[in-house]
Amino acid sequence: LVILHTLHTKISGSSLELKMLLKKPSTANLHLSGHPLRGLRGARKCRTNPQNLNARHATSAQGITNVDDMTSSKGSSVQEEDTARRFNWSSQWYPVIPTGYLYKDRPTPFQLLGLSLVLWNDGKEWVALEDACSHRLAPLSEGYVQPSGSLMCSYHGWEFDRAGSCTKIPQIGDPKSDRAARGNPRSCVRSFPVQEAWNLIWVWPESGADAWLRASVAQPNVPEPVRNPPPNGLRYFSSEKAWSMRETPLDYELLVENILDLSHVPFSHHSVAGHRADAAPSTMSQVGSTSCEQGFVMSTSAPDDGAKRRGFQSGYLHFSPPNMVHYSMKQRGNNLFLTSFTTPCAPGKSRYFSRIYTDNDHATSEWLGWLLMRVPPWMVHLSTHNIVDADCILAAGQQRALRARGISDHLDKAFFCPAVADRAVMVFYKWLSNYSGGRVQYAQPLQSADADYGDTTREDLLDRWSQHTRFCRFCHDGLALLDRISAAAVCVGIGAAMLAVQAATQASPLAAILATFKLATASLVQAVGACTPIAISPPDVMSMAPNALGGWKSILWAALAVVSWIVIRKASETKSKFFKGNYTFYDKHLIKMPA
Template sequence: AWSMRETPLEYELLVENILDLSHVPFSHHGVAGQRPDALPITMSQVGELSCERGLAMVTSAADAAMIKRGFASGMLYFTPPNRVHYEITNKNGTHQYLTAFTTPVAPGKSRYFSRIYTDNEKALPGFAFKLLRSMPPWMVHLSSHQVVDADMVLAAGQQRLLSERMAAAEASSSSGDGNGGTSSAAAPSAQRMDRQFYMPATADRAVVAFYKWLNTFSGGRVHYANPGLTQAATAAAGGAHTVAFGAASGGVERSHILDRYTQHTRHCRLCQEGMVVVQRVAVGALLAAAASAAGALAVLARTNAFAMAASLATGSPAPVASSLGGGNMGLAVALGLLAALCLAVSSAARGVKPKFYSGDYTFHDRHIKVPMKSDQGNKK
């Protein structure tokens, strides 16, 4: 299923994030990769940059897990103006794909559309393929949010740092310009951005090539329909859900960066239907739990009443175990277990509902201890 997220990020940074394969096992540890599985990535450009065709890169695997799944080769494409496509060829001849569209909406605001798919069920383990096929679309969307959340936190921080650097550079270059040492910040551009970093690694070649394409064929930036549109205007129109870029922003609250409802759910009919389903399951399971518990108590009460009546009639109290009766006792236990199960389902459903509204990805909670060579030697 396709998924969409409206991000408080510049178009350039969003494209950069998708082209940067090396971040996956680190940024998405525990969700879409594992840090110990990270590998050096080699990339080589295929052909020349083109205004219409963009760029193409041959790439190696992003982590060891991909090799274990049969990775043979990979191709990474940027097709102007906003398509990033990743194609994996496995040793058994099957393919896996990631297609993403990054649409600039306004300065400091972009929409992200993505889909992961395959041309053959053999490309994935049988259980995983059947699980993905059986998942409702809204559940797939919730799963994709976990990946985007991590990107949003890191990219928003990167964007804020770039804003501060560019604002400082503008202030320095505008001093003594005859305007009292101040001037309005120029529009952010790829020329100014790519000078902020030194990227010699082969894993960065796709990112470097993208900024080169942007500089060569688009004047180094996105040209919006309204030339006077600024980050401040976007922030005013969109509330605090925009991270200023090219001018000092002061940052954006984490809760706004990870506001799934504003960025996705309110636009998505499937997730709105999913919220209704989850709410109905939560309420229905709670009512079923109450009914089952009441039934168990009723069975016990009725059995005890019959036992007491029989005891009074005979004048000799019956043992508790025999008075309850094997069948009635079994029914009461079954109803009690059903009540507990329904209560657990209701609790789980109530826990899903907040995920439609907000998310989080706390990096320091996703740590892992990597065994040192000395530890491995001691074990031997």
């Protein structure tokens, strides 16, 4: 009987796995760019050993877990077969960067589940390879994209195609030896499935023929309104490519916890996205049960009184493994959606993506919708940084406290969460405990500086250049635009000041230029705190006095010079926001609460 039962289980499991692999999902609404199986031939050519991993989509056989008591670490009714299930973190699609952020003529490095990878475009599709040349392990992300579409290593000039096969070794001149070397499997670099969906680049962190096959039948984890949009489409409140993204120095678990927690908004983001005076108790309960592959859904009321005044009603909070938190809410009868993704890059490093949209094409007036869609994406990015800055500061404090207590998994054991508002967070940690051993299972855990976040300074947490700007083409364009505006304002300001001096003194153009230069030099030296300011000769000042107030031309030119100076200063202040934040809760909390 035991032998027959074992054979039956093996046959049933094999049949189910075959059906899952042969099942073709609908991708009509995802606008995918290219089919991952196009790289299958290259993967076989390199003879990479496929990893023996389970298929992802076995939704018909998902385990179900009922969470009875979500405010304690005990009391959940879990079936025995469900606790034996383990979530496969490697057999998943992960968003790694918005498509609009990328330059097609240069490689981009990134990390995913502890793997160091490089993303580049070969002229047809996006390609992901291991970020280590097979020659001497130099980073391919420092290389060049050749006109032929291959990626050249900057160390010795080796080139690789989209399948990871070596196409050129400059150091070998003999054709026969060259073919033999390039045909050796050790010359290849591991390639990973890539596809584009919802203006994001998604990567599957497995290589090998089996991985490409599993990836080809799986879909990126996007919310239902995107999979099946309404007839008139979705309405975004900014350009469809203006995704918000930050690579935070935070563990995946703490970042997801923060996104699921609605009650922190009026306190953490006081005067930015909420107000402390609006904080109020909210209701939250689980809808249905918890699933290994499908996650869980929470029903929630408006998070605070401010949201109620703005017309927010009930909503649903859906955590869909491995990375999506989808918040759908009602606002004056309209459906409003906030979708966030959290990608685990490495221990102590996660990428955060977010997007707000609605399915009502009349949610905004035509002219306002037209205007919002034309706001430059870099302005949208700057407007969201303060929110992430505050979250980084607080979550990093949690991270340090947990490490000091020696807690690296089952983080909820250190928390005391008696309020109903904490239920989504506690259910998330129960999901991690039941299906993943209490935390993310990295494909290649790192024991390096990437995991050394115990001494993360406030400057590191607010380092917007490292976390966002260096990855974002839109923000590069914004910096270049501000540089051009500053240069133009300097030219206009100098010219206006010269004409103002000339109009006031009736002096020759040369004398006006010299006088303007003296004034500008004196102002500059005094501005930087020089000990000995440059003196301006009395004739210059006295000659300006009689005509400065009476000459309307000099007043207009002087006003233009002042406006140019203001533009230069504002441009400089805006440019600094691309590089670092200066968020302090003390300044925000100085605002008095209304009576």
